[in-house]
Amino acid sequence: MALPKAKEDATAALLGTLQMPDCGGWCRAAREDALSRLTAMGLPHRRDEYWRFTDPASLIVPEVPKAATLGADPEPMFDQIERLRIVFVDGVFSPEQSDDLTLAGLEIERLSEAMTSDIHWARDIYGKLEVEAQSPVARPLAALNTAFASDGIVIRVTGKVEKPVSLVYLHERDDSQAILHHIVKVEAEASITILENGPAAARFNKAMEVDVADRGEFRHIRAQGRDHERRAATHLFGRLGQESVFKSFTLTVNGVMTRNECVLNLTGDDAVAHVAGAAVGDGDFHHDDTVFITHGGETCESRQVFKKVLKNGAVGVFQGKILVKDGAQKTDGYQISQALLLDETSQFLAKPELEIYADDVACSHGSTTGAIDEEALFYLRSRGVPDAEARDLLILAFLAEAIDEIDDTRIAEDLIGRLEGWLARRKDD
Amino acid sequence: MLDIKNLHVKLEDEDKQILKGVDLKVEAGKVHAIMGPNGSGKSTLSYVLSGRAGYEVTDGTATLDGEDILGMEPEERAAIGMFLAFQYPVEIPGVGNMTFLRTAANAQRKARGEPELSAADFLKLVREKAKTLQIDADMLKRPVNVGFSGGEKKRNEILQMAMLEPRMCILDETDSGLDVDAMKLVSDGVNALRDEGRGFLVITHYQRLLDHIKPDVVHIMSDGRIIKTGGPELALEVEKNGYADLKSEVA
Numbered sequence: 001m002a003l004p005k006a007k008e009d010a011t012a013a014l015l016g017t018l019q020m021p022d023c024g025g026w027c028r029a030a031r032e033d034a035l036s037r038l039t040a041m042g043l044p045h046r047r048d049e050y051w052r053f054t055d056p057a058s059l060i061v062p063e064v065p066k067a068a069t070l071g072a073d074p075e076p077m078f079d080q081i082e083r084l085r086i087v088f089v090d091g092v093f094s095p096e097q098s099d100d101l102t103l104a105g106l107e108i109e110r111l112s113e114a115m116t117s118d119i120h121w122a123r124d125i126y127g128k129l130e131v132e133a134q135s136p137v138a139r140p141l142a143a144l145n146t147a148f149a150s151d152g153i154v155i156r157v158t159g160k161v162e163k164p165v166s167l168v169y170l171h172e173r174d175d176s177q178a179i180l181h182h183i184v185k186v187e188a189e190a191s192i193t194i195l196e197n198g199p200a201a202a203r204f205n206k207a208m209e210v211d212v213a214d215r216g217e218f219r220h221i222r223a224q225g226r227d228h229e230r231r232a233a234t235h236l237f238g239r240l241g242q243e244s245v246f247k248s249f250t251l252t253v254n255g256v257m258t259r260n261e262c263v264l265n266l267t268g269d270d271a272v273a274h275v276a277g278a279a280v281g282d283g284d285f286h287h288d289d290t291v292f293i294t295h296g297g298e299t300c301e302s303r304q305v306f307k308k309v310l311k312n313g314a315v316g317v318f319q320g321k322i323l324v325k326d327g328a329q330k331t332d333g334y335q336i337s338q339a340l341l342l343d344e345t346s347q348f349l350a351k352p353e354l355e356i357y358a359d360d361v362a363c364s365h366g367s368t369t370g371a372i373d374e375e376a377l378f379y380l381r382s383r384g385v386p387d388a389e390a391r392d393l394l395i396l397a398f399l400a401e402a403i404d405e406i407d408d409t410r411i412a413e414d415l416i417g418r419l420e421g422w423l424a425r426r427k428d429d
Numbered sequence: 430m431l432d433i434k435n436l437h438v439k440l441e442d443e444d445k446q447i448l449k450g451v452d453l454k455v456e457a458g459k460v461h462a463i464m465g466p467n468g469s470g471k472s473t474l475s476y477v478l479s480g481r482a483g484y485e486v487t488d489g490t491a492t493l494d495g496e497d498i499l500g501m502e503p504e505e506r507a508a509i510g511m512f513l514a515f516q517y518p519v520e521i522p523g524v525g526n527m528t529f530l531r532t533a534a535n536a537q538r539k540a541r542g543e544p545e546l547s548a549a550d551f552l553k554l555v556r557e558k559a560k561t562l563q564i565d566a567d568m569l570k571r572p573v574n575v576g577f578s579g580g581e582k583k584r585n586e587i588l589q590m591a592m593l594e595p596r597m598c599i600l601d602e603t604d605s606g607l608d609v610d611a612m613k614l615v616s617d618g619v620n621a622l623r624d625e626g627r628g629f630l631v632i633t634h635y636q637r638l639l640d641h642i643k644p645d646v647v648h649i650m651s652d653g654r655i656i657k658t659g660g661p662e663l664a665l666e667v668e669k670n671g672y673a674d675l676k677s678e679v680a
Contacts, residue, residue: 401522
């Protein structure tokens with residue numbers, strides 16, 4: 001089917017600015033396949049159903065919209081946690097700032113190294129989970145990522161890794177564009193925690209493909225950078241084997257445009273997938289969580305918990321779907337998306353979906369949009385808590401249900417501290 | 430201590446007068462009770478005194494220790510010692526009861542220019558007060574009033590009162606929804622706080638609460654006014670004859 005002219009032109013315009021990194025063998029084929037997928041589907045447009053609530057224009061215009069950098073965080077995220085740091089500056093791996101890429105229970109390589117080998121386990125994952133996720137909904141920015149990713153990290157987890165692997169994305173140039181693609185393969189009974197933080201670039205396109213084998217465990221906590229003008233389109237793809245665990249949490253504080261897609265495929269029985277996020281935005285802030293969870297195995301559990309606090313015209317979007325395939329009996333699916341609007345100019349757009357083809361399942365979803373509870377506010381004030389402090393307490397309480405999804409209490413407390421900081425800064429306005 | 434003069438109050442969004450000239454004086458160390466039929470304005474009085482939005486004072490004054498409270502924010506009233514035990518305590522998901530108590534206690538101390546309680550001192554104090562009200566550690570950990578039974582909510586109100594040590598306590602139908610045992614527990618909690626320097630205003634429909642919390646003065650409220658004031662015997666009279674007789678007597 002021919003693409004509409006506007007779409008074809010937009011796609012050609014962006015592709016004209018991108019160069020496929022040099023590589024041979026398996027990776028060349030994977031990239032070219034991705035490029036032909038992309039040219040067939042075209043870049044996203046506001047009129048596409050999947051982009052109705054989020055205008056992708058700034059994510060695909062050839063010239064990267066500038067984003068000022070706040071520089072290094074004076075209190076770097078996850079600093080209190082012993083971790084293996086892997087640093088990217090404007091999307092380029094920085095060996096000087098990174099730790100040695102060695103950790104018991106892990107094999108870590110740069111994507112570019114993995115791509116030079118003729119035979120590599122990564123070829124069975126690179127672009128493969130992305131392709132599976134292209135149906136029933138097209139994800140052109142992910143195909144673009146597979147075709148043009150210039151760097152990334154490739155991790156094979158063979159044991160229970162005690163220390164988290166921490167991907168740190170520094171942003172230095174105000175017109176930088178980063179396209180990163182990571183691959184994580186968690187072998188049977190192995191486990192890992194991946195941390196991600198930082199703004200990465202003025203415009204960031206990131207994909208992470210995660211293959212979790214039977215009884216493997218993958219945990220992921222991400223804090224998207226504080227540079228207010230940054231833009232990001234990210235994809236998190238997961239394939240879950242039997243009795244495997246996949247837990248991902250994202251904190252977003254600031255960011256003029258963020259689209260986080262998460263596509264999980266529960267293929268084995270008794271797998272558990274939890275995806276959660278807390279986003280707080282003030283003013284020129286657009287945050288979109290798009291989640292698609294497919295239950296293929298029996299007695300699997302999935303949870304989606306997304307909370308947003310919005311003010312001064314900030315916009316929050318949630319598109320979340322649970323698809324239960326024929327035969328995925330005893331599925332336990334839960335989805336909640338909630339927004340707290342601090343004024344009348346902010347907006348929350350939600351599209352919760354359930355599609356169920358098995359007859360013995362328990363799925364529920366809910367979505368709410370509301371203001372601060374005046375009754376609770378008065379109750380707090382009547383006990384002597386000043387109005388502003390009472391509001392902050394209620395805002396943090398609202399976000400708590402999402403934060404509670406984080407298993408590691410040190411990290412949860414750190415994130416709460418950052419949210420408190422955000423609230424305190426709002427008062428200086 | 431609490432001095433209410435000629436208080437007239439209407440609903441903010443409706444042209445409906447609720448209080449039509451309330452005069453009431455509660456002295457330090459005394460327990461005053463207000464009884465009255467449904468819709469007489471008892472709860473409105475408690476809300477207006479604690480600063481809830483939605484009401485408009487059209488005439489009259491209310492002072493606590495000589496300070497005009499009607500122009501104050503709810504938190505300012507709390508800081509100078511006003512406390513309302515809610516008829517329907519509010520559930521606050523996501524805020525731990527302990528956090529709530531500590532935030533409130535320290536906010537009031539801060540407003541009064543007193544040093545904040547240390548975490549250890551606070552914990553010790555809460556445990557001690559909670560024990561007498563039979564509030565267990567689990568109730569302190571749970572979110573404020575969430576999943577609490579009616580009795581637990583009311584005990585939690587009294588715990589807050591005990592922690593904040595207000596000068597003037599207003600209890601709005603604290604007996605509603607309580608069984609006999611819970612009522613005894615709550616009353617004991619209130620009686621333990623009776624003190625020379627503290628005033629109480631107990632709002633209730635029924636005499637039975639007043640068997641436990643013995644009032645010094647009983648007021649009967651009807652149609653936005655105090656229509657009769659007397660001693661504890663007035664409550665017994667109401668219990669026996671209802672409000673109808675009193676209303677016709679005054680009319």
